Amino acid sequence: MGKGFYISKPLAFVLLALAVGSLLTILGLSLIYAQEKRRNEENMVNNTVTTLAPYSTSIPSNEPWDKYRLPDTLLPEYYNITLWPRLTKDDLGMYIFTGKSGVAFLCVKETDLILIHSSNLNYSLTAEKHHAELMGLGGTRAPVILKTWFQDQTEFMVIQLRENLQVGKSYWLYTEFQGELADDLGGFYRSEYVENGVEKVVATTQMQPTAARTAFPCFDEPSMKAVFHLTLIHPPGTVALANGMETGTENITIENQQVLQTRFEPTEKMSTYLLAFVISEFPSIQSPLGANKILVRIWGRREAIENGEGDYALNVTFPVLKYLESYYNTTYPLSKSDQIALPDFSAGAMENWGLVTYRETFLFYEPKVSSHEDKEGVITVISHELAHMWFGNLVTMRWWNDLWLNEGFASYVSYLAADYAEPTWNIKELMVLQQVYRAFTVDALVSSHPLSSREDAVNTPQQIEELFDAVTYSKGAAVLRMLSEFLSESVFAKGLHNYLQEHAYSNTVYTDLWKKLQEVADSDGNVHLPASIEEIMNRWILQAGFPVVTIDTHTGSISQQHFLIDPEAVVNKPSDYNYEWFVPITWMKNGRNMGQHWLLNKSTSYELMKTETNWILANLNVTGYYRVNYDSQNWERLIKQLTSDHQAIPVLNRGQIIDDAFTLARAKILNITMALRTTQYLSNEKEYIPWESAIRNLEYFFLMFDRTEVRGPLEAYLRRKVEPLFHYFKVITSNWTRKPTRHMDQYNQLNAITMACKTRVKACSELTSMWYRQWMKDPNVNPVPSDLKTVVYCNAIAAGGVEEWDFGWAMFKNSTVAAEAEKLMYGLSCTKEPWLLNRYLHYAIDPNLIRKQDVTYPIVYIASNVIGQPLAWDFFRAKWQLMTTEFRVLILGIVKTFSTEFQLQQLQRFQEEVAESGVSLGTHAIEQAIEQTKANVKWVSENKVQVMDWLIQQSA
Template sequence: MGRGFFINKTLAIAGVILAAGALATIIALSVVYSQAKAKNQEVQPTNGGTSPTTTPSTPTNPWDHYRLPDSLSPVSYNITLWPRLEANVATGLYVFTGQSAVVFECRKSTDLIIIHSNKLNLTLVNGHHARLTGLDGAVPPAIIKSWLQPVTQFLVIQLDGELQTGKQYELYSDFTGELADDLGGFYRSEYFVGATKKVVATTQMQPVHARKAFPCFDEPALKAVFHVTLLHPHGTVALANGMNLAPVNVTVNGQDVTRTSFEATPIMSTYLLAFVVSEFDFIRSPEGEKYLIRIWARKQAIAEGQGNYALEKTGPILEFFEKYYDTVYPLPKSDQIALPDFGAGAMENWGLITYRETALLFNNESSSNADKEWIATVISHELAHMWFGNLVTMRWWNDLWLNEGFATYVSYLGANSAEPSWNYTDLIVMKEVYKVMSVDALASSHPLSTREQDIMQPAQISELFDSITYSKAPAVLRMLSEFLTEPVFAKGLSTYLDTFKYGNTVYQDLWKHLQMAADSTPGLNLPASIEDIMNRWILQMGFPLVSIDTAKGTITQNHFLLDPNSTVDRPSEFRYEWIVPIKWIKSGTEQTPFWLQTKTDTHLPLKTSGSDWVLVNTKVSGYFRVNYDLVNWERLLTQLNTSHEVIPVINRAQIIDDAFNLARAKTVSTTLALRTTLYLQEEREYMPWETADRNLGYFFLMFDRSEVFGPMQAYLKKQVTPLFNHFEMITGNWTTIPENHLDQYSQVRAISLACSSGVPGCDALTTSWFQAWMKTPEKNPIPANLRQTVYCRALAAGGVVEWDFAWTRYQEATVASEADKLMYGLACTKVPWLLKRYLNYCLDPERIRKQDATFTMVYIAGNVVGQPLAWDFVRANWNHLFNDYGGGSISFGRLIEGITRRFSSEFELNELQKFIKDNSDVGFGSASQAVDQAVERTKANIKWVAENKDDVFKWFSDNSQTI
């Protein structure tokens, strides 16, 4: 590794400052440049002729490829940035100015320097965009010409000679960028203290936004050391990955500013770089503690103690991961900062983790049990990345699943260590496994890992940040850990991290180290190598349906599809067969696990007689669904209806979820699936009720606009009434909170389902709470756990007065989690013009923050009254949403899924297909796959409704009568 490089401080300051006139010129150029980029035009011809308007389909020039050539490798960066926290008077734009010097080594001789640069205006020096010098005696070739290549987001520098292999050079550039509110790169976040607007300059570099902050080699494998200096107004504080050194007050071009420099980072990827300038305050771990931990947020939030829970749990989670990885935390500090505007939930920047406020801040009065769980989980997820992802990083984005899937899996372990009374690890089945199976059962799903060459463009990279990556990956890694055992799994991770620390890997490297750990552990008896087993789960999409015939003792597997008639056009070298670990119980007794290695096998212990029943996939440790012969199904149903506690609670949830999904796939009858819910009158546990609610929720989506709705609602009312009465009793008529973590969720579920199905007294309860709050707005009497449900039910029953009251409370909310609950509740009104007004607010960031626009529109679409309004709104405004909200501030995949999930008619399918055709010129970016899935899902819904409506109507009618 090359040595670090520091620019003379005077040069650093002078280089970043621009006179007012020059700044205005650059701002104007910025606007022109952005417009040109939006039109896919090149700023300068590449060959002296007319520039093409698009990148050729088969690029011939290296700058027309989306991947960097392998000729140069960065060693270190020295970056100075000055964000302006006030808008320019002449243009109204917020900007930042900066300079960057990158030291790089020439790996292969070349006469080109190609480096990422996007939405930056580079100052011309002697007619060129940068200045090149040689280090340690290297003689730099002269620059012939340089230009920006906006389609592939490159700065290209043509030299009059070749760079020498093994020599190091320094590339220096001055630049200006817009400190926009697009939530990507170096951007601004805003909040108010009274009537005073405060501006925060902050970052989100993942996946390809570092190039919007400074010219860089913006690929994860091109790691380097970063030296950062920030210039910022007096009264603000600057943070970055490294520890901040003592700030110095300086005067630059007549302006008094503070200069803060930071300790050099370890060698790391550009997407992990972060810096923030704000007026925030912080709390920290006591002097002498093992870790220096600081929690940063708005001063009011810190003063109110909203950072206390995060500070309390960060240390124990860090300590857990040190032990789990058997590797010390590699940094001198851990800063965590809550931002008013942040597109993702959080970002694992090394040493400076950025969060949405809802993911870091907890208020004892207004935050719910679910809010606390979310905070613990997200903190655990991001801290897990400090080792897995940051210390050792994927080579390219096609292995993003490894980073995110692993962090998601172990986040449950870390959160469970911090809150052991929650028994949190089992919830991964509800929150990840079953959630993603509904997507992975589509023919338009995709494998976890793809070839590098298939993921090139920024939109293709962004598309990988989906539920397959975040939820399927932890599901299969959990399965791997289960059959290896957790100690063996952790042992393999430890040697993996030690071998590749500060470097990059591919997933095969992890398999190798886990195999080493397995080979050194007697008694595992794996049927094949870890690579052979796991490649079947990551290199082909989907998962198996394991079918058991207890009369014959046979077991088979098939690729499970929600629509068995759909065409799977994605080939697989494994022919959609898996090596499946089978854990099972017989009549309540755990049996010896075994492996299913072929399409069909005979395992005679599965054969039963008499009243014995078999249940496969104990604790849902495997990523597959299970079907049985009808005799065994009947025995399981009998057990549920006579003594359901004999079946483990997580497997009671499994029976319901498998049955409903098998019914959608026409493998079992819909009435059999519905019968799995009959026993729920006796069920008090959270997981079975949560699973039933989700699956019956599909029925409500399909039938809440038809005559099926009445009997369906009556049935749900009958089933949930005992649950409602139970919690009314044990909470003293709703005056206390259940002690158990999951019981608190069950209480919320009881009230939500009881009110939506018309249980007597429920709506009166929620409305009375809300009316009491309206009488005394300064004191909210509604229990924090119940607020989201109460807001929704009260606003559904109310009108404009209730809605306006809630809207005012939303605008005035100083606790982000409380604002989120109100944002959800506001979408529940049944008044169409209020919903229409609410949708229009989504286009006004002064009313609805850009980070919240997706959620708001999806919430409205979840309302049967709001769904057609939201669909019309998105269609009418797609161009605006895509172009103005597409820079990291909106999840288009989530939006498309949310507004189309109720589609179940030919008319809606035609509208969806017309929407796709009408916007082919605009495009769908990271939502392209979600659009395909919406079409497939709609077609499947149409079939399902046509085939099941009559039977469903009869079943609910027959079973909704109260005896």
């Protein structure tokens, strides 16, 4: 799912704190895809009841229908699908859709059984009272159907035949069915919004990873590629869209109703999870057809489109497509690229081929209201999704165990494409903050997992959905970036082109990519590797975690070890590579680039790194996926350099020094005071990346010490560091009346105000309250700068009472711009009034007040509020069974501040409660939460006194 894990910066602020106390960026941890609702109910077929196989947690039989994977006996060739969603309620108060579907398939191995995925569909009885009708193609005789039934647990329609199908022959399976157009954000579902006081309904889709089977019967696995012929029936006044270009719409009468029928070009050969169709009243804007004849259209709510919110997306889509065509050296294979913003969408966006679906916040940008961060979110998400048009759609992983190859690659390439579209932003630098450090956070836990697992280790829909995490997206991006760096971008891109050309419209495993890259590397005289690409990269993708490289400048020795945030954690997952990596070490000495050195063993000696006077810095621009530690004297020399002339060290590495030091200190590899000393120079630092790195790490201190006596000295120390930055931005913005011109400065201005208010700089609280009061006086004129709304809303509502909160709530409910609503949603969680927080928690689970797609936001936001944290935890424990699809994000977000034995015991009791309930979900997430809480408990006990003493010394 193309950045299916995008979330807002406010939510990201909360989530990453659970591991590093950090503020995730716009491409942060992704939201977990909405799981389809499974209803174990009677299947009504022409008033005849067909009993479904009951759900069972027992070990399944060895029958094919009790296995989650399709047998390798049949291959789909093409589908003919007609769907008719009703956008009004029926007599039972339900929204339904009806459909007819036929699939042509080839028999490749002898079998008397047809298994095809089907879930939550009611079937009409067809020939001889079976749920499906089978015919032979090309003169082939079809066997008689003996019986059909549904295997609910494995989601199969099972068709038993009297005799075997003939190998090499094709058949046609036809079904008619009915399903619910529910509001569960999965499969074929409905989204609702209000326009001019009238409720509107959109019928839309989200098939990834395993929900196509809820819309029509299909061979719902990524390797079962086929061509889809689609017809949609829809009400007058609506427009139908699908992957292919519409070929014509006609008026017809069905069941005494006047409706429209739209047909579409057949799709390219593709996987079921990429199928998409939308029926709505949305208008569009489009770019003129260029020489390449690609039609680009942006669709969305009429008010948003007419307000110009889709203009930026339209302006950047075509340049991104052209860049990607050039980068891949492969022509975009479709005639159009539709992009549509949906009022209700579970993920950030989805890369459906030719019809990309988005949350409104990731496609719409309104300059007068949206922030610069919102604008960056639009370009990076669009770039991510369009990168998938080739890598993921044209060539697809064979099975979900290699999902990282799709998502990691799109995450990496999105920065290249966005940098092309916005060349003045230096956006590629942000990849370190947004992807590499995010991956480090979760990959330093024992509960992490390898990028690629065995194919037979991923079977159930739940196991598939668990793969959509930060390891898959961010670590995948980080290791591919590292690979591109040591091969060179030109070699990497050429290898990708060859890979895409050879495997177009088919499926691959990751070794297919290694082979193509190796061929290009071998033919390029400038690539010198210590081993094959497969030998190097398999160590990074087939074992969890990453190394910390330690350099001793006294002896010149270099060593590596598996880095774990909890040094006492026991790794009980064996690795064929013994948790060792082939590490490409780029480095500099006293500011001079010294090139690259490979670390191929546990330890080695390198004479050039031996020094007693010069500072050594490794992992230049953090291109390698590893952390770096040094002997204490070299740490001292680096800190001295930062203090005397920090600009001698590259800006990305200034952030790296801070982030590595604090993380190593948490793992008890480095003294905590050494880490704190890397922040002493910050009163002279004006760049965003070092400041962001410091804030992320120091946020962990706030989370751990919020209720202790350490909070006061911590505030005082950081106030002295941030006041120069606050005043710097006050000057260059002419007393906050204009935006900084540089992209990174716009972000660092937000950091300056956020930290100034957090550390009680009086001028900051006065500034934010003043802006908010002005807005309250005239709600039609919002004086708050768009880039600063998050911090202003939060601090003003925190400083106020019920009047400020109610005003914020009214503005939230009246907002027609999704980005504005999101910022207000966060600000409302900052109040200090417990009763308002409790009211807000209950609002969160009322779909009439907060959209279902946003239910996690207020709850996790409130958990970041020192007053709201226990309220959110109690609320979640009481209501968790109502929020199963959001369980993972909620548990990780809510317990991020847990740091006492009592809180750990509460979490462990909750784990037992979930296990006893029989609900199979969230196991991995609770394990992560417990592991993190244990680490928090130990960290506080070991560091509290030392941190307190050091902070007091700084104020002396």
